[in-house]
Amino acid sequence: MKVSIKQISQMTGFSPATVSNALNRKKGVNEETSRKIFKVAEELGYQTEKTITKIKFVTYRKNGRIIDDSLIFPAMIEGVERQAKELGYETAFSHLNYEDDAFQERLKEVLEDTNSLMILLGTEMMEEDYQPFMDYKGYMIVLDGWCEEMAFDGVLINNTDAACNAVEYLIENGHRRIGYLRGDYRIKAFQYREYGYYRTLGRHGLAEAPEYVVTLGTTLETAYEGMKAYLEEAPALPTAYFADNDVIALGAMRALEEKGIKIPNQVSIVGFDDIRFGSVSTPGLTTIHVHKQEMGEVAVRRALDHIRYSRRQVKMKIQVGTDFLVRGSVRNLDIEEAKGQERMEEVKWQLSN
Template identity: 75%
Template structure:
């Protein structure tokens, strides 16, 4: 008969949590208590399962079009490290660069290592990029991404609801001609944000102007150059834009200012992410704040549930709510 932690708890008089912490060599259990628990476990013939002491943070870089210019991922990593440390786990890091010639080898090395809990940064990943991970024998949770096959747990932003809130704000400010600055690399987060944009457009039966659905590069320079080319072709603009993220918004704002377009007097703009540049831009960018560190912390806690509640195989898609940040890039239109 298999000896359980509960049985050791009954024999020693210590709580199951204390027994588990001692057997897993966690902090907070004194030496004398640990010695009694290990002695009882040995006497009872307890067979300890493989102990996991590390959390691996894996950055998946498909092309760098999103994560190279973004400021939000260092904060996510900080959240992972901080929460892991508080719970007594070490954090290690792995980098998978799809464009690197050593990608296949590094991917193979990762898939063969099942001695840790893995958090995979899925921001740039498309559905096909998850396929090699389907047969991974360890535990994997996706941060800022999601597989439609529901193979993994995921922690992501409530993208659609957040954009609905931003669009409702623009409508409340009197805007009925709202354009969309869409990133040219259609990561899943952008597609979910586009759903929110169209949901509010449909709710108020606003007209969708194809010329105001402008596709821009996802880096500061490419967004600026693409917006500059658009403005050279036409002088038509809506009264407001929603941008897929702050990087795109700030690049577009630069091009507009060079053309003498005033923000927010001539055009209003709302971004997404609340990166540092947005708070110091002129004007300050109205945006959607993402709780980056908290997302990392949630991913760690969910990963550790895999140990605490082993045998529970239900997959979870955890959406972390955002906060709307009003600055100076949107004006009220009198009706």
């Protein structure tokens, strides 16, 4: 049971306001009073900003099929480290590799450290992977992941809304046959993006078309190889694809181009994440920009709220907004159709005159 300021007030005889001011090192509390309050607080196990000075960033690697090939996580880590430093906290790093023989030992070490505020990178974690953390005695917030039991605070991308916006953009550009490049490892983020894809199709009365859904590997090489094998079957192609992320999109683009299928003239593609390679690909990849550093910063601030407002135990799911970046990988079919009609009208006029 967490120790409250009210309990410390009752033990010391000082008012709750005086206790709060002392614990937060505000002016107006004399040194002797502060000393007594801190002594009782320490005996009761009350955690103050003085007792917790470190933020531990824990990377959970389930299989590396997402985080090993992505460039967005170093930016998240940078955001955590920068924000922690600005607020006077040091950052420690720990790596949990589920495939490592020493995983259980490393996990035990992480769970035994309750003197740090833990930020857990949950990108590759499935629901069952959170189970060992349920009895963690310290404070933990999940970054880029989510536990359905809502046992922890979480900071994640607004995946569903962002995916809806991407598919809406394709529809606005005249596309009605819209496919889905689906990652074969179904992390939580991909599941939410898939929901956004289908939700938007349904909203516009567009029929689901399983023949346009392609499941691919989640690295550049496996996405390329998977799309290459798929195209060997000479399938009917949609006019556009929404991809679970940029890595999958770029791998598929390479396979399409090698097959002689021009982007965006024959097939348009929208990615997700805005990794650096997407801005220099040919054509540039239209994508969803994720505020990576800001996500790390938000996680730090929320973690510190646990200290500053220790009596507020409500769990929060914080979704960070995204930006849509238009580059060259999407063709506007409505404009092309309008141009074609104009040409036809011009030919008709010339023939009639």
